[in-house]
Amino acid sequence: MTPSNAPATATEDRLYVLTGTCPSVLGSVELVTGFLFQRRCYVTELQTFDDTEGKQFYIRAEFRPMDDIDIEVVRNEFAEAASRYDMTWQIRDSRRPTRCLIMVSKYDHCLQDLLHRYQTGHLNIDIAAIVSNHPDLQGLAAWHGIPYYHLPISAETKARQEAQVWHLIEQTGAELVVLARYMQVLSEDMCSKLHGKAINIHHSLLPGFKGARPYHQAWEKGVKLVGATAHYVSEDLDEGPIISQGVEAVDHSFTPEKLANKGRDIERLTLAKAVKLHSEHRVFLTGNRTVVFAGHN
């Protein structure tokens, strides 16, 4: 084992990210770092978490191959090593944008924010389509040159509408569905199909004010903080695994309307943060919790 020569000689334009989780045992780190070393892959970023409560290990490694290797071969080789540790893992091209489908209703603040970050390169995503149960935001989508599907929904048509949405997801190859203030409850079946692949923004911290007009409820309680929660969609409405939360101070002078305005600001930022973390493969979903390896930006 003598030091090979450094990243200067690496193939600068290729960057992969390996994420994995397995039971906490001696060797779990070495499984990954030893493997990458043997394949002459230079580790540029490494994060691990050893969950002492759940006795589960998590790892995320960004790496750059020194040689011109075939990543499929690497995947196959790693599969064998990982199976001995019972590791669930993925190796992804770090530069490839995550393909998204965004669902909205009438509010545009979250959509506007996502579009802005997408266009300015702050989010490594690719927006395949925007779906709404209302026609209102069609113009905005058109302006950004993104296909807009107006799929109205009612109690009677819910099953059919969801089938249409699902068809679109398959057709566009969307890897992530972002509910950017989509004011409809997904069916249990849809939630189940989208497990770990759909992010929702909730207008409150969790646990929060349930039911209608949450900002009026917050006003009535005279809260001194308001917040929002981005989470994976689960069958348990508004109670899925939390990815990110935001909060800001308010005072008595905030009317319900001002609270809602402030809340929308927090929603925008919190949802964008969750989408960013997910698209950088920094989020592990584990039961009703997440492990999130924060990045630096």
Add this chain to the structure above:
Amino acid sequence: MTPSNAPATATEDRLYVLTGTCPSVLGSVELVTGFLFQRRCYVTELQTFDDTEGKQFYIRAEFRPMDDIDIEVVRNEFAEAASRYDMTWQIRDSRRPTRCLIMVSKYDHCLQDLLHRYQTGHLNIDIAAIVSNHPDLQGLAAWHGIPYYHLPISAETKARQEAQVWHLIEQTGAELVVLARYMQVLSEDMCSKLHGKAINIHHSLLPGFKGARPYHQAWEKGVKLVGATAHYVSEDLDEGPIISQGVEAVDHSFTPEKLANKGRDIERLTLAKAVKLHSEHRVFLTGNRTVVFAGHN
């Protein structure tokens, strides 16, 4: 109306604070400022809030009399003026410490913090007594030279214990009761007697995790923020009018124990902030809400 000469000539050592609230009508500000001007009282700090939802007006004015006046006479004169506006008000000596009785169980973090701020002059309070249903913190009280009353409680003795506490409150002339992690629920009668005069610290934002072991619940939900709420005690347990709230970011690496540690830090700061605001007469209790005129420190 010619300008009198300035605060330089004022009686520097006297400072009062007038707090008042009345329906929103033309003249509500002038009621206070005009009155103070006529009595040659120099306004050093002034805050108002016009609640457009509740159509209620709030004012807080700190003032220094230019002349050697009798504050009782001022109070009597203002009473007459205020009655025409239906104003509820108080004029207090700004420098007089608020007399407190602190109730604790076994946790000492909030008590320690209050004692430290009290001793270093950061809280303008006077701690008349510490009451606990456990003997554990007796030594701490003794070290600070503060009378400690160990009043155990059980389902059978609850009424009698509360009577003892109430007797102590009356005997010491305590104006404020601080529940600094007192792990007992006060009776409805006691809550009612202490309306607006007792502050509790709740180990969560509101609405929060109900029931036992809130930090374990928070851990199970994988929260990314934890917080605490200081509020006036009301019959509705842990749901009284909020005075202050604190929050901090956490991540997946926080075990329930680490969450609880972080939570205790927030509890300390949030309770101390509420006690400070109350003792500086900056909090108006109005129904289930508060109006809080923040100070600068």
Add this chain to the structure above:
Amino acid sequence: MTPSNAPATATEDRLYVLTGTCPSVLGSVELVTGFLFQRRCYVTELQTFDDTEGKQFYIRAEFRPMDDIDIEVVRNEFAEAASRYDMTWQIRDSRRPTRCLIMVSKYDHCLQDLLHRYQTGHLNIDIAAIVSNHPDLQGLAAWHGIPYYHLPISAETKARQEAQVWHLIEQTGAELVVLARYMQVLSEDMCSKLHGKAINIHHSLLPGFKGARPYHQAWEKGVKLVGATAHYVSEDLDEGPIISQGVEAVDHSFTPEKLANKGRDIERLTLAKAVKLHSEHRVFLTGNRTVVFAGHN
């Protein structure tokens, strides 16, 4: 003095803001509040500051006339009262947007942010023109339908270019000049003409890293915080009276490039905040300092 009936009957659509400052003397508050009461103007927001160091008093009052009065008459009447207290003051229509001229070079992040807030109604301004010493941002201006003046500058043409800018300011009636990353130093004469009417954004806290490449300097020092400062332009370059400052945590992993990115984010927010405060008439310029009455949003 009997309470008149309340804001419900007020002329809802008219709102004014009175700002004033005078030496600290008994009656300075009453000067304003008494006057407004006599003219049947309902005070909706009131802030005062008594500067004990400089013995100077500051007041800001938003008010709504109950009757259909002529604001010019009000101004004339107040002028007489104010003169007795040596008060410098203004009464402005609170709803009228502040007319701005924005100056930029090549960086667009601050301009983009201002345009976005302007369009979504978050800034009560009116952008009369954009001036740049480069042609780069012409398209952006065109897209927003705002006149763009490309006025190149060199050592030789500086005086003439500034004369053109000044002409534009006069011609457009601009009340505020915003230097949104305008990378030129204004002449002493121009600074003097724009005293209190031009806001600059500085890429650092003050005192900060002087000279070229401040983010490289920050990186070399290994700072753990980066910030930005918005200030009124003064002859003392980058050292004018501070209106707002922003700051964020960074760590060792921030390269100079990442520091600059983070810095640009802070610049955007800090400049927008300063423009908002100024346009809401919340900033008093006093020597080399400012008094800023924060709003709630």
Add this chain to the structure above:
Amino acid sequence: MTPSNAPATATEDRLYVLTGTCPSVLGSVELVTGFLFQRRCYVTELQTFDDTEGKQFYIRAEFRPMDDIDIEVVRNEFAEAASRYDMTWQIRDSRRPTRCLIMVSKYDHCLQDLLHRYQTGHLNIDIAAIVSNHPDLQGLAAWHGIPYYHLPISAETKARQEAQVWHLIEQTGAELVVLARYMQVLSEDMCSKLHGKAINIHHSLLPGFKGARPYHQAWEKGVKLVGATAHYVSEDLDEGPIISQGVEAVDHSFTPEKLANKGRDIERLTLAKAVKLHSEHRVFLTGNRTVVFAGHN
């Protein structure tokens, strides 16, 4: 390579921390993780940083030996492996407190804070002695049972006083010197001897207000933020490598005295944070910068 059995069987009471830095080359991670795996050491926490500017790699690994090994043997073995990568490293007992000597003058706020955290177990340090050029804080030291050395200093006695301090450092085996508002400049010789082993707290962000009465200078500039910087002592006074920085918002109502109070609060927290990071072996000193692997508490 088959998975051994998990941390459950590990010797729970032993925990070590390996810190190392070497040029960025392929294999630098594996050097550490491979070595620990071979010695059956379970990695409980792992952080790395690849400095692309300086082409330098940093690693910190906490580990628990599965077997009853001799750590001296481990050190010797690792020395050989590390030398091939030019790695500078240390393996320390994670549980052993860092032996400190604290230097103060008259201000007690930082000392009080350190003593409080030390006593409540929040800082894994051991305070061997307190040194001051004034007698004022003797009582405080006595109360905590810590030896207090009053070593006055003047221009004439400076060399001799520093010799006494150095003698104390050697005698007590102090590994870290904390300048907790010690208002004397250390000589170049002393700075050089204490390179990387002395932490100072500076009453400002860096670059900051130089010279006397910094809070008066801050007041005169009308700053909207105040901060403090904890850094390693270097010959360049107040300009050593930064470990932590703190900041808080202020406004026009902060007199120089209030600014100083707020500043002292920030100083306390910022210094305590730096001492904590250092004592947990989370800080790498590299030229005029630091790499700091944050912990979670």
